[in-house]
Every structure is written in structure tokens, then in C-alpha cells.
Amino acid sequence: xxxxxxxxxxxxxxxxxxxxxxxxxxxxxxxxxLLGRSFREQTRFVERxxxxxxxxxxxxxxxxxxxxxxxAYESTQFYxxxxxxxxxxxxxxxxVDDMCRLPTIDKATVVxxxxxxxxxxxxxxxxxxxxxxxxxxxPLRFYINASRSSVEYAYLITSWGRVGYTLGMPMAVLRxxxxxxxxxxxxxxxxxxLRHHYYSNFHMxxxxxxxxxxxxxxxxxxxxxxxxxxxxxxxxxxxxAGELAxxxxxxVILESENVHADQVQTIEDVFGVxxxxxxxxxxxxxxxxxxxxxxxxxIWPTYGxxxxxxxxxxxxxxxxxxxxxxxxxxxxxxxxxxxxxxxxYATYVGDRCEACGREHTVIxxxxxxxxxxxLIAIDGSLVSMTALNVHDDxxxxxxxxxxxxxxxxxxxLCIVPSGAVDEHEQQRIVVNMNKRLQGQVELSLxxxxxxxxxxxxxxxxxIQKCISSPxxx
Ligand SMILES: [Zn+2]
Numbered sequence: 001x002x003x004x005x006x007x008x009x010x011x012x013x014x015x016x017x018x019x020x021x022x023x024x025x026x027x028x029x030x031x032x033x034l035l036g037r038s039f040r041e042q043t044r045f046v047e048r049x050x051x052x053x054x055x056x057x058x059x060x061x062x063x064x065x066x067x068x069x070x071x072a073y074e075s076t077q078f079y080x081x082x083x084x085x086x087x088x089x090x091x092x093x094x095x096v097d098d099m100c101r102l103p104t105i106d107k108a109t110v111v112x113x114x115x116x117x118x119x120x121x122x123x124x125x126x127x128x129x130x131x132x133x134x135x136x137x138x139p140l141r142f143y144i145n146a147s148r149s150s151v152e153y154a155y156l157i158t159s160w161g162r163v164g165y166t167l168g169m170p171m172a173v174l175r176x177x178x179x180x181x182x183x184x185x186x187x188x189x190x191x192x193x194l195r196h197h198y199y200s201n202f203h204m205x206x207x208x209x210x211x212x213x214x215x216x217x218x219x220x221x222x223x224x225x226x227x228x229x230x231x232x233x234x235x236x237x238x239x240x241a242g243e244l245a246x247x248x249x250x251x252v253i254l255e256s257e258n259v260h261a262d263q264v265q266t267i268e269d270v271f272g273v274x275x276x277x278x279x280x281x282x283x284x285x286x287x288x289x290x291x292x293x294x295x296x297x298x299i300w301p302t303y304g305x306x307x308x309x310x311x312x313x314x315x316x317x318x319x320x321x322x323x324x325x326x327x328x329x330x331x332x333x334x335x336x337x338x339x340x341x342x343x344x345y346a347t348y349v350g351d352r353c354e355a356c357g358r359e360h361t362v363i364x365x366x367x368x369x370x371x372x373x374x375l376i377a378i379d380g381s382l383v384s385m386t387a388l389n390v391h392d393d394x395x396x397x398x399x400x401x402x403x404x405x406x407x408x409x410x411x412x413l414c415i416v417p418s419g420a421v422d423e424h425e426q427q428r429i430v431v432n433m434n435k436r437l438q439g440q441v442e443l444s445l446x447x448x449x450x451x452x453x454x455x456x457x458x459x460x461x462x463i464q465k466c467i468s469s470p471x472x473x
Pocket of ligand 1: 353
């Protein structure tokens with residue numbers, strides 16, 4: 001896959017000997033200097049902008065929206081035809097609410113019209129070709145500015161600061177990186193520039209997890225940055241083995257998978273610190289990160305233009321009401337994403353956070369896009385994973401679990417047990433879970449030694465293979 005010659009890409013692909021040698025010298029420098037001037041400027045901007053008044057943020061959004069609409073209209077056939085069809089000129093945008101006059105697009109639109117949506121040559125050195133992950137269905141492929149990583153990183157670093165992370169602090173990372181065993185046989189790799197310790201979450205055996213924990217104990221005050229499923233596997237190992245959670249972990253950052261309440265509870269109980277999560281996507285239209293004072297998510301108003309729409313496409317503005325997350329990217333100027341329906345859902349809370357005072361749109365209960373979202377009942381309806389969060393003792397002998405579904409109304413509950421599970425215990429698990437599902441989905445139990453992971457090392461709670469799913473809508 002084409003990758004731009006950005007500093008980050010070059011560094012990531014450099015032979016490990018070069019990285020080690022150069023890294024030991026460069027590692028003496030503060031990371032914010034190594035990440036470059038545009039990163040430093042972006043970070044300063046983000047730190048300031050998070051405290052802007054709502055009015056100030058709207059002015060900024062209006063200017064950015066006008067810019068992206070002008071670019072899309074003047075440089076792409078797709079948007080020119082779309083806007084001409086409805087008689088809308090980019091200059092006619094007088095306030096951000098005018099955006100609702102434009103049609104929405106979705107994944108299918110981009111798949112079908114990528115060439116006509118592209119605003120400039122994709123052979124340029126500052127353009128990347130990227131793909132969204134997933135366990136079923138076609139991944140979405142499109143072009144995007146290589147500079148997106150440093151822009152997004154500035155937002156993330158600023159957000160992580162809410163739970164005590166500062167750039168240069170060691171980070172223990174369990175997030176889909178391929179890590180070969182080092183000379184001591186530990187699947188550990190070190191980036192001295194960012195001070196990241198990478199461990200392989202593709203190899204979460206008891207022996208490896210014991211080695212990871214021993215290593216983390218030695219790296220000093222740090223944060224754990226992990227897929228929720230990986231942090232959860234580590235927490236369950238600590239419980240099963242009677243190990244001590246590393247006291248040096250100051251907070252646990254959970255990203256890139258749906259975050260389930262039961263996972264959060266186990267992780268926080270075991271590590272004794274709070275978890276912190278963000279919502280974002282490869283399309284770079286919306287970024288939401290949790291508040292330091294609550295579990296609600298704040299939308300970053302300067303990252304992209306966020307809308308929450310109901311089934312009829314009307315804006316959701318009643319607290320407690322759910323809607324689909326729709327975003328317009330301020331970042332991608334190669335393939336403009338304008339009013340892009342993400343297929344993700346969230347509940348509207350308000351336009352100001354009383355806890356911290358930021359005048360940001362606040363949402364909660366973010367539900368990731370199909371098919372990881374749930375099980376399909378016998379009547380074709382979707383059973384949300386929230387209904388299957390298990391807080392009682394049903395899984396007292398279960399290390400990890402995953403649902404596999406290929407027919408509506410039936411699914412296999414695959415479990416990795418903590419120890420031996422006899423016939424009686426297996427029966428108890430199935431009966432308890434089927435009781436929760438109230439006949440909508442009938443579960444059978446399968447004992448596994450490991451669960452299915454994606455190519456990126458993510459471990460979805462549901463592996464959905466039902467053909468007639470709403471994914472194709
Ligand atoms: Zn807040």
C-alpha cells in the first residue's frame with residue numbers, strides 16, 4: 001500500500017539497527033522537538049482551542065467548512081455535480097447550520113465514486129492510500145494527507161494529558177504491532193524517540209503476559225495504551241495467576257475497539273487506575289475524547305464538523321436521544337469527506353460540559369459500527385452488546401469470550417477458560433447467557449484456547465458472518 005515519505009513512515013520502516021543506533025542519540029532530545037515544528041504548532045493550537053467559547057469555535061468551523069466546500073466544488077466532479085443538482089454554491093454557507101441543506105454520503109458512496117471524489121493527484125509524495133479494518137465486509141480504501149498523523153497526534157496527546165500523560169513519559173503499548181522476540185526471548189520492542197515499549201498482543205499466552213508484566217514493572221511511571229481486549233486479557237491473567245498489577249501504571253488508555261463496560265470495570269479493578277478512551281476513525285471526520293471528570297466524550301470542534309442525526313436525517317438535540325455520528329473532515333483535502341455517515345451511534349448529552357466548563361458537544365454510549373455492534377436476533381433485530389455486558393458471576397471461570405454468528409437467531413459463545421470447566425459449569429454459563437437473551441438468540445458453547453483477532457490484532461466481541469446484515473445499507 002502506498003505510503004507517503006513522511007518522517008514518521010520512514011522511521012517506522014527503518015531497520016531496527018538504524019533505529020536503535022540513531023534512537024539512542026535522538027532519544028536524548030525532547031520528543032516534541034523530534035516530532036517537528038508543525039506538530040508543536042498544532043499542539044499549541046489544540047491546547048488553546050479546547051477552551052474557546054462555543055461562538056469562537058463556530059466561527060472557526062464556518063471558515064473551515066467554506067474552505068473544504070470550495071475545494072470540493074472546484075476540484076472534484078462528484079461534489080460539483082452534487083452541489084449543482086441542489087443549486088448550492090459553497091459561498092452560500094452563511095452559518096454552520098446550513099450544512100443540513102447538503103446531502104449525506106456514506107461508505108458505499110466513497111467505494112463507488114472514489115475517483116470522482118478525489119481533489120488532486122494521488123501520486124504526490126504527501127498523499128497516503130489507507131484502508132479501514134474490519135472482520136467482515138469490504139474495507140474502505142481512500143486517499144488522505146500524510147500530515148494527518150501529526151495533526152491527530154497533537155489532539156490525542158492533549159487529550160491524554162487529562163489522565164496524566166505527558167509527551168516523553170514511557171508508554172507500554174499493546175496495540176497490534178508485530179513484535180519479534182528480543183535476545184531475552186521477550187516480545188518487546190522499544191522506540192527511544194517516543195519512549196514507547198511495544199509488546200505483542202498477538203501472543204497473549206500466560207508465559208508472555210508474565211514477561212510483559214515483569215518488564216512493565218521496570219519501566220517506571222507510565223501509561224498503558226492498549227486495545228480494550230488486550231488490556232482486559234492482561235487484567236484477567238493477573239487475576240487468574242494471582243500476580244500483582246504494576247503499580248507504575250498511572251492510567252490505562254483504551255482505544256480502537258468498542259469499549260465494553262464490563263471490560264472497563266475489570267481493568268480498573270485490577271490496575272487500580274482509571275481508564276480513558278477516545279472515539280475516532282480512519283476517515284478522520286470526528287474525534288471525541290473523554291472528560292477528565294467523567295466518562296462522557298467531548299467532541300473536538302476544531303478537528304472536524306460533527307453532527308448527530310436521527311433516522312430521518314434531522315439533528316438530534318434532545319439530551320438522552322440517540323443518533324448516527326455524521327462528520328465533515330477538516331483534515332482530508334485529497335478526498336473531501338462531507339457529511340459522511342459513519343454508521344456509528346451515540347447518545348446526545350449537551351453542548352457544554354458542566355464538569356470541566358469546556359463548551360464542547362458532549363456525547364456518551366458510543367456504539368461502534370456494524371458488524372461488531374451486536375448479535376442478530378431470530379426476528380432480524382439487533383441485540384446490542386450492552387445487553388450482554390456481564391457483571392455477575394456467570395464468567396467466573398472464563399478468561400475471555402467472543403460470539404461467532406453465521407445465522408440469525410443462533411450463535412456460538414466461544415470461551416477461553418481460566419482453568420478446567422466441567423460439564424456442569426459449561427451448562428451454567430449457557431443457561432445464564434440464554435436467559436439474558438430471552439429467546440432472541442440461542443447460544444451454544446465452544447471451548448477455545450484462543451479467540452479470533454483481525455489482521456491488526458483487534459479482538460472484536462462479535463465475529464459476525466450473517467450475510468443479510470444492515471452493513472450493506
Ligand atoms: Zn468535561
